Amino acid sequence: MKSLNAIGTEVSIRLDGLFLPGILCIPENATGIVVFSHGSGSSRLSSRNGFVARSLCNGGLATLLFDLLTEEEDRIYENRFNIDLLTTRLMDVIHWLQSLEKTKTLSIGLFGASTGSASALRAASFYNDEVHAVVSRGGRPDLAMAALHKVSAPTLLLVGGWDKEVLELNRKAYEKLQCERKLQVVPEASHLFSEPGKLKEVAMHTVDWFEKWL
Numbered sequence: 001m002k003s004l005n006a007i008g009t010e011v012s013i014r015l016d017g018l019f020l021p022g023i024l025c026i027p028e029n030a031t032g033i034v035v036f037s038h039g040s041g042s043s044r045l046s047s048r049n050g051f052v053a054r055s056l057c058n059g060g061l062a063t064l065l066f067d068l069l070t071e072e073e074d075r076i077y078e079n080r081f082n083i084d085l086l087t088t089r090l091m092d093v094i095h096w097l098q099s100l101e102k103t104k105t106l107s108i109g110l111f112g113a114s115t116g117s118a119s120a121l122r123a124a125s126f127y128n129d130e131v132h133a134v135v136s137r138g139g140r141p142d143l144a145m146a147a148l149h150k151v152s153a154p155t156l157l158l159v160g161g162w163d164k165e166v167l168e169l170n171r172k173a174y175e176k177l178q179c180e181r182k183l184q185v186v187p188e189a190s191h192l193f194s195e196p197g198k199l200k201e202v203a204m205h206t207v208d209w210f211e212k213w214l
Contacts, residue, residue: 034210
């Protein structure tokens with residue numbers, strides 16, 4: 001394993017017949033771990049998710065950023081939007097964490113961005129009480145609409161106020177959720193929260209949510 005300083009440590013996640021690269025950060029005395037499910041075309045090296053992960057690590061929560069697809073799988077464009085495949089992959093990685101000595105006792109939270117929110121919510125609906133909280137950033141929870149009523153983990157939907165279409169989709173998803181839930185609109189922010197200070201707001205809301213539930 002290779003040290004990445006404040007970000008974490010490089011790990012290789014071994015699943016059936018394949019290896020996925022990841023970045024694992026485990027602060028001392030961590031009580032929970034947040035697993036990131038990236039959006040289409042993104043990876044463990046996402047600068048936005050990396051920023052949020054560092055905020056969580058600084059707050060005492062473990063994080064895992066990983067590539068949901070192998071390089072070969074990612075070359076097939078349709079795989080990036082294959083929610084079934086992404087959900088299965090995320091669930092396999094959760095199982096891997098539960099079998100790993102240093103993470104098996106940590107409460108699990110899921111952070112999904114864009115299409116990754118759909119896989120996070122679907123995985124949460126399957127794992128039920130084993131997933132303790134979910135955060136969706138600029139997400140597409142509507143792609144998991146049929147599973148939303150089965151999600152029991154407290155769920156935070158974060159959407160930019162200027163991201164009108166995605167905001168409307170999140171409002172519809174919010175109505176379908178039957179768990180503890182919150183729709184947090186970040187004012188004057190677009191889909192990627194690229195405006196000054198807006199990603200910091202996303203990180204703040206995310207840390208608060210996971211600290212509360214993990």
